[in-house]
Structures are given as C-alpha cells and as structure tokens.
Amino acid sequence: MTAEHLDGNALAGPLGEIFAVDVTSATGRCAHCGLTGPVASLLVYGPDPGLVGRCPGCEEVVLRVVRGPGAAWLDLRGTVSLRVNLPD
Amino acid sequence: MGIISRGFQGRRRDAGDRLPPGQYLVDDFPVLSAGPTPRVPLDRWEFAVDTEAGQTHRWSWAEFLALPQETPTVDIHCVTKWTKLDTTWQGVSLDVLLEDVETAADYALIYSYGGYTTNLPLEDLLDGQAWIAHRFDGEELEPRHGGPARLIVPHLYFWKSAKWVRGIRLLNEDYPGFWETAGYNNYGDPWREQRYEGD
Ligand SMILES: [Zn+2]
Numbered sequence: 001m002t003a004e005h006l007d008g009n010a011l012a013g014p015l016g017e018i019f020a021v022d023v024t025s026a027t028g029r030c031a032h033c034g035l036t037g038p039v040a041s042l043l044v045y046g047p048d049p050g051l052v053g054r055c056p057g058c059e060e061v062v063l064r065v066v067r068g069p070g071a072a073w074l075d076l077r078g079t080v081s082l083r084v085n086l087p088d
Numbered sequence: 089m090g091i092i093s094r095g096f097q098g099r100r101r102d103a104g105d106r107l108p109p110g111q112y113l114v115d116d117f118p119v120l121s122a123g124p125t126p127r128v129p130l131d132r133w134e135f136a137v138d139t140e141a142g143q144t145h146r147w148s149w150a151e152f153l154a155l156p157q158e159t160p161t162v163d164i165h166c167v168t169k170w171t172k173l174d175t176t177w178q179g180v181s182l183d184v185l186l187e188d189v190e191t192a193a194d195y196a197l198i199y200s201y202g203g204y205t206t207n208l209p210l211e212d213l214l215d216g217q218a219w220i221a222h223r224f225d226g227e228e229l230e231p232r233h234g235g236p237a238r239l240i241v242p243h244l245y246f247w248k249s250a251k252w253v254r255g256i257r258l259l260n261e262d263y264p265g266f267w268e269t270a271g272y273n274n275y276g277d278p279w280r281e282q283r284y285e286g287d
Contacts, residue, residue: 048168052122066271068284073271
C-alpha cells in the first residue's frame, strides 16, 4: 500500500504559511525512534482532516498540521528537534 | 428492542432536513486516513473495555460475534463537509457491551489498532446511539473503512467513529484524542457545526 500516503513535500505549503523558512528542508529527529532526516522525507497522510507526517523508520507521528478558517494548528510532539540551516 | 433501522422509522424526512449546516451530500464513501491501514488478524483481534477502577472486560472476535446484533441505518457526517445518508451497518450496540461493566465514569477514550484515539462523553455511547460495527452495506467491513470493526457514533462528526477500534477506556476526566488535540472540536456536534476548537 505505498500509494496510501503523500510525499513529504506536501507539507511545504501549509508549513510555509507558518514559518518564514522552508521547513521541508529542515532536519528533524523522530521522538519515538531517533531517526534523523529532512522533513520532506516524512510519510504524509491527508490532507484532510489534517496533514499527518509519519517517520519513515517507525511510522509514528512526527508532526501534524491542521488548517482551519483563520487559524492553523501545528503539533510537534513527535519531533525532538528541527535543525534549520541559516546564514551566519 | 429500541434500535431497528432508524432510517425506516415513520415517514422519511426529505434529504434537505437531514443535512446539517455547511454539509453537502455524497453517494460514494470517501476514505480519510491519518496513517497506514492496520491489518488485524481475527485470531488476534480483541475488543476491551477498561474501567476507571482498573478492571478490563475483553471479547475475542468469536465472543463479539456471538453478542446480540443490530442493523442500524444512519446518516453520517464528516467534518470535511460530506454527508452520506442511509448507511447500513451491522454490529453490537455499546449498550450491550457496557451492560455488565461497573462504572461511574463520565468520559470515554476510544483507542484503535494503529494508535488512533478519540474522546467523547460516556453518555454519547449509550441509549442506542453507538455501535461497534463489523459489516457495512451487507458486506464485511473493508480494512480501508475500519475493518475488522469500527465504532459508529453517527450523531457526532465521523472522526469520532474510530476505525479499527480496539477498546474503550472509561475515565473520570476528559482526555482529548488524536484530532481533538490538533485543533478539532472536543465534542463535534454536526448540527451545531462544531468543527474546530472554539466553534
Ligand atoms: Zn521514528
């Protein structure tokens, strides 16, 4: 069932509304198994009722984004850290 | 017996009266998922009710099928705005499953194979309002629609009708579930259009 989920780049639009940097290229660490990789490598389910990004290693939830009218909710409980490359 | 195909009780209201605010009708059955579809072998399937006192009641697949069955016909309303009328299910009423369970809890947290959870007041599961269903439209419930068995609680938005249901935890305090902790309404009444937090 490989077609069940979307590509991690499906997160670019909704996260681009929240963050000034492109978070899909940031490096995240899964809170469940410790796997590290770009946000774009997550297995993404949705887009409705919300985008659910799962770890390609353990399939646990790494991040969730819900876009409602006038607000977005971002849940990063499954993420230990996000490394974002920035200029000095 | 209280619940006999409520869609056929009395005169059918016309479709317009059965459409909650902001919803539109569909004929197909859209699939929404927050993760991979769990495959649960029936010989390892079980359904459990865990009480606030720490007691657990369990049913194997065979024990579950041996319980009195009902065949509700209900309208279902997804928070993504589709409504499907007259869906037909077969399953066991929560009134039956909770009959011998001693509890004073006010809240229920539904949990599923695959890790999904959703919460609702215990009273919303009782009095002919909810079923654990294992057949849809005369057929075994397909995995993509929540088979082997899913909760059906049609008077709330359909995210409360957890697919791949595994059990119910009875709680003294409310414990928000998967979508309820990510912006969706804690209760989800389609007739009051309670889609998001704060609606
Ligand atoms: Zn992981």
